[in-house]
Amino acid sequence: MTRGEEFLRATLPALDLVHNLARRLARDTTEAEDLVQETYTRAWAAWVAGRAPLRVEPWLATICLNAGRDRARRGRDRREVPWDSVPEPAAQASVEAEAIEHVQREIVERTLRSLPEEQRIAVTLMDLCGFTAAETAAIVGAPRGTVLARVHRGRKVLARLIDRGEVTRDAPRP
Structure with a gap:
């Protein structure tokens, strides 16, 4: 099994948890998705450097939390209208x-x-x-x-x- 396959096997089960945490740290869905991507990018860099954790979920949550704090410090909280606030066509009951x-x-x-x-x-x-x-x-x-x-x-x-x-x-x- 390649290093990438090991990483995916270990970290993908925690994707929902990371996304939920990112959603609560971010102001909108787009920013949360960026935070999830940044979390997995940082995790991959650590994994490749040989810093694989014993427990993946707390490790990813720590990375996500730190990435969210870094974004806030750098002032990346954009005051834009998020795409997810634009409604898509759907049935009235669904809307x-x-x-x-x-x-x-x-x-x-x-x-x-x-x-x-x-x-x-x-x-x-x-x-x-x-x-x-x-x-x-x-x-x-x-x-x-x-x-x-x-x-x-x-x-x-x-x-x-x-x-x-x-x-x-x-x-x-x-």
Whole structure:
């Protein structure tokens, strides 16, 4: 088996996880896809250099998180209209269902974005990506107890926003 085949066999099962994480780090689908591509490019470079991990999913999540942070630092958050916001022709019922799903997803993403970055990342990794506290701690480079505290505080803020009815489509972006 070639090195490329080994890489694909090891990393492709984690593609959905990486895409979900990238979607929560990025502002739109296009940026998320760019982040996934950058994640796999960096992972391939490390793999070829002989730095294959013992556990692929936390390794890829760490690369994705770092790539997202690098993009934010470099100011690559473009303020363009994403292509995925342009509707495609479809049946009316399908358009309505898509619109409802889009609004719900937008509300969840805006609510998550209202959290401080450290809490948002911890909640995303544990609650949405399914990593354990130990895995999340390794990914973000913080002690397990710190990660658990961040998740706890983040969940409390989210619950408070939901209870107060402050989770709306028009909620301001931080």
